[in-house]
Amino acid sequence: MxxxxxxxxxxxxxxxxxxxxxxxxxxxxxxxxxxxxxxxxxxxxxxxxxxxxxxxxxxxxxxxxxxxxxxxxxxxxxYTMYNLEPVGRHLLQFCTSISCHLAGAGGLLEHCRRRLGIDLGQTTADGRFTMVEVECIAGCDRAPSMMIDDAYHEPMDPSKLDALLESLP
Ligand code: FES
Structure with missing residues (x-):
């Protein structure tokens, strides 16, 4: 990535x-x-x-x-795909539509909030990450789905997310 x-x-x-x-x-x-x-x-x-x-x-x-x-x-x-505010180097896009919601997207989101110390729509102080919520990204069969920049990550869980966050510059 x-x-x-x-x-x-x-x-x-x-x-x-x-x-x-x-x-x-x-x-x-x-x-x-x-x-x-x-x-x-x-x-x-x-x-x-x-x-x-x-x-x-x-x-x-x-x-x-x-x-x-x-x-x-x-x-x-x-169109929600356009960023109307500056974003960090990596855009963390959490799908919270129904399939992902049922598969635990809320817990994943909460985990990320705590880990990064930011809320949806915010960017970390070091400019690395911005968290946003998105509607269905067509990965329902592998929910919970998320995108980091242009790449899909699914099914996502807190430990996979932690490893990804560690690996990103
Ligand atoms: S509901 Fe999340 S990818 Fe479709």
Missing amino acids: TSRRYAVLPAGRPAEFPPDARARIERILSRYPTKQAALLPVLWVAQETWGWISREAAEEVARILELSPAHVSGVLTF
Whole structure:
């Protein structure tokens, strides 16, 4: 598992995609019939670039795709996969939907809360971990399921989680 390293996005300054992200966006645009249709993947590039999508980043996406900032904002607040606040180097995503709930997701979550000393939506003081709750991530048959960054971990239990947390930079 790799550690996520993000470009720094200065607060209050216009966001500018670095050249590699800009090249990705150009490739994405070449596959869509209109610029506007590429909104979701371009927002994903923004999130992978900065780790989250600030107002400035959303405005830059709107400018590139010739959309209104309000339209981009509406999409951002509809889809829960976009981070609207800064996150730690590792995003711990706990599924608490019904199958995972019945398989002990609540206890797992509580274990992690105690271990890291943070609550849902918070980031550890060292910037390593952010804990969030998510809806079903399609791992119900191996519940309780969780994702750490882009990787599934299932079925998860407190000792496996401890080992993973230890191993991550
Ligand atoms: S309910 Fe948790 S993965 Fe589906």
